[in-house]
Amino acid sequence: MFLHLGFNKIILTKEIEFIGNLVEDDPSKTNKEFLDNYKSKHLVVKVGSIVPKSFILTNKKIMYLSPIDSETLIKRLRKGYFKAKVLRQKSRLR
Numbered sequence: 001m002f003l004h005l006g007f008n009k010i011i012l013t014k015e016i017e018f019i020g021n022l023v024e025d026d027p028s029k030t031n032k033e034f035l036d037n038y039k040s041k042h043l044v045v046k047v048g049s050i051v052p053k054s055f056i057l058t059n060k061k062i063m064y065l066s067p068i069d070s071e072t073l074i075k076r077l078r079k080g081y082f083k084a085k086v087l088r089q090k091s092r093l094r
Contacts, residue, residue: 001080003073005056005066007048013077018057021070038063 001013023031035055038044042061046052052065054073066073 003056003077003080005047005064005073006050006068009045009047009064009066011056011058011064013080015058015060016056016077017059019070019073019077020055020057022052022055022065035063 002010003013003016004010022035038057042063044063044065046065048067050067052067054066054068054070056064056066056073058064
């Protein structure tokens with residue numbers, strides 16, 4: 001299965017380890033420190049030219065910055081997962 005991150009960028013769902021929300025006005029600075037640390041050690045891919053709303057970490061040590069809200073991405077992921085699960089169950093019955 002695939003997940004669309006925006007601007008014609010898709011990734012394999014089996015590569016996803018974490019989907020998080022980017023909050024520009026995060027008072028704790030924890031979010032910014034984590035992102036800065038990750039950027040210094042791994043590849044970061046910004047999807048599109050719009051301000052990112054979420055980040056996606058993969059098992060290939062790549063962080064994608066997506067203009068799509070994290071809740072929307074998670075809903076898409078769940079919807080696709082359940083569809084795939086139903087299809088697999090139906091194919092086993094044949």
